[in-house]
Amino acid sequence: MSAVTVPHTVKARHEYRGMRTAEHYFDVPLDHFGGAGGETITVFAREYVSAEHSEREAAELPWLLYLQGGPGGRGNRFATLGGWSKAAAKDFRILMLDQRGTGLSSGIDRNTLPLRGIDADQAAYLTHFRADSIVADAEAIRHALGSAPWTIYGQSYGGFCALSYLSFVPEGLREVLITGGLAALKGTADRVYQATFNRVAARNAKYFNWYPEDRAAVTRVAGHLRSTEELLPDGERLTVERFQMVGSFLGGNTRVDALHHLLEDAFVSTPGGDRLSDAFLEQVAGLVSRAGNPLYALMHESIYGQGEATDWAAWRVLQDFPEFSPDAPEPLLTGEMVYPWYFEQDPALRPLRNVAQLLAEKSDWAPLYDPDRLALNSVPVAAAVYSDDIYVDRELSLETAAAVRGLQVWESADFHHDGIADDGEGIFARLLGMTRSVRY
Missing domain, CATH: 3.40.50.1820 (Alpha/Beta hydrolase fold, catalytic domain)
Structure with missing residues (x-):
């Protein structure tokens, strides 16, 4: 060079x-x-x-x-x-x-x-x-x-x-x-994500040991989202898998306790029953959108690509870790992973879903x-x-x-x-x- x-x-x-x-x-x-x-x-x-x-x-x-x-x-x-x-x-x-x-x-x-x-x-x-x-x-x-x-x-x-x-x-x-x-x-993106999922699972366990009440809080929010439509400030639905993205807080000592503060006022009582609070939805909105850095979602797996297609590695490896599934009875929170549904549920990414698929399929990435x-x-x-x-x-x-x-x-x-x-x-x-x- x-x-x-x-x-x-x-x-x-x-x-x-x-x-x-x-x-x-x-x-x-x-x-x-x-x-x-x-x-x-x-x-x-x-x-x-x-x-x-x-x-x-x-x-x-x-x-x-x-x-x-x-x-x-x-x-x-x-x-x-x-x-x-x-x-x-x-x-x-x-x-x-x-x-x-x-x-x-x-x-x-x-x-x-x-x-x-x-x-x-x-x-x-x-x-x-x-x-x-x-x-x-x-x-x-x-x-x-x-x-x-x-x-x-x-x-x-x-x-x-x-x-x-x-x-x-x-x-x-x-x-x-x-x-x-x-x-x-060396190795494929799959190797990276096998290690990453294990680390994130351990971090979930440590967090729920610090804040045992938050295990119930996460389960309650997930169950609520399966049965009740809750909309983010941009009008998009908050799904269980998008909610799991708040696990980004787990990636730091200076931020991890903020997750507890987010969860403690998730619900409010309304005439129609308990609903997620506007304050909670406003905070979550900033965590589940890639509007500010779409390259993160588009290019993330390519940083592990060297001579082979990454092919949505995190999504494939997740199948080996059912505890992270949004359908799990007590789903764990996720970390840095990027999944194909990002490009369906995030309005900032939706127009780029075909481009993301082409990048996931690219098999001739140069060595880094x-x-x-x-x-x-x-x-x-x-x-x-x-x-x-x-x-x-x-x-x-x-x-x-x-x-x-x-x-x-x-x-x-x-x-x-x-x-x-x-x-x-x-x-x-x-x-x-x-x-x-x-x-x-």
């Missing part, structure tokens, strides 16, 4: 709450691997610098590229520097990337995709929105900024992208920090990692692995860590997938220190 020269403009600069920002726009190839002269798209990134540094000092700071979780998650919008960003801003200029297709980077949703043409054209377009293309964008941006090899920090899916970066253009990297994001380098090159890695890498992470399995993470030469692991049972929301400053400092302690 060779970096191309891309046009770069800075459209606005601001200073507020102890930081300075600059808004960068880059015109990058849609297809980095198809030769020169093709279509371009826009990629946006926002620079954050601590106001404690003078402009002259800041200009000499090295860059740190932050790769957000996802797929389909835009870069964080900071109101102030805090947590990991506060720690990083002491020594770096932070570049917060809107990965292609998200935020201000040539965004993708049900309204814009039809501009590409028929369903097959839309699916073909989306094949350029995986980690390999994100890495190629990043390397082109690094050259456009005139940066030396830079530090990258990948959270969750951002860690997957970091492994792709190490695989294809390690010469662009000074050091790599990863939190909750060591992807499986180079195990041979990773085995020879010479870039310092440190990764936080969370023992009970329901999104990125511990055993698969440690298997990957062992396959990357020199990768240092810090494993913790004190944090969950959202560890950097708990103690981002401490975690960042620890991982950076680990990379700085070893040089090849």
Whole structure:
């Protein structure tokens, strides 16, 4: 992969709450691997610098590229520097990337995709929105900024992208920090979801042990939804399977207790009997729609696709875990999985269901990692692995860590997938220190 020269403009600069920002726009190839002269798209990134540094000092700071979780998650919008960003801003200029297709980077949703043409054209377009293309964008941006090899920090899916970066253009990297994001380098998507369902089931059991009354609450809501039509604020029906999506709360220590607060006032008494409260339905609506990040649903399983069709892996593997079935007497809550019915029940996804099916059937996904090159890695890498992470399995993470030469692991049972929301400053400092302690 060779970096191309891309046009770069800075459209606005601001200073507020102890930081300075600059808004960068880059015109990058849609297809980095198809030769020169093709279509371009826009990629946006926002620079954050601590106001404690003078402009002259800041200009000499090295860059740190932050790769957000996802797929389909835009870069964080900071109101102030805090947590990991506060720690990083002491020594770096932070570049917060809107990965292609998200935020201000040539965004993708049900309204814009039809501009590409028929369903097959839309699916073909989306094949350029995986980690390999994100890495190629990043390397082109690094050259456009005139940066030396830079530090990258990948959270969750951002860690997957970091492994792709190490695989294809390690010469662009000074050091790599990863939190909750060591992807499986081999095997199918089915292998990932077998592990994931087991983790989510264990997390359900732990949660219901903390809040025993919530086992009855979840069962009651599910039973109610089977017999009574309840509509979300957008007029769409809340089904049992959509309700199970509130299990996204289980993926973090900073959010898990909020699930209890959601469930405790699920019902209200009405002249027609008990119904789900407006407050409950309003909160659930924000958890069961992908209107804000449709790429997550469209591209999620493709991040595990390497040379084979994913074919709705999570939906197929679920059949081995009947306790997650919406028809189960006491259904468990789900996690990150994406199912084909998303594209039937979510109005933001419904127009894209044929495109999603084409992506699920695609059987020639290019490799996202180079195990041979990773085995020879010479870039310092440190990764936080969370023992009970329901999104990125511990055993698969440690298997990957062992396959990357020199990768240092810090494993913790004190944090969950959202560890950097708990103690981002401490975690960042620890991982950076680990990379700085070893040089090849």
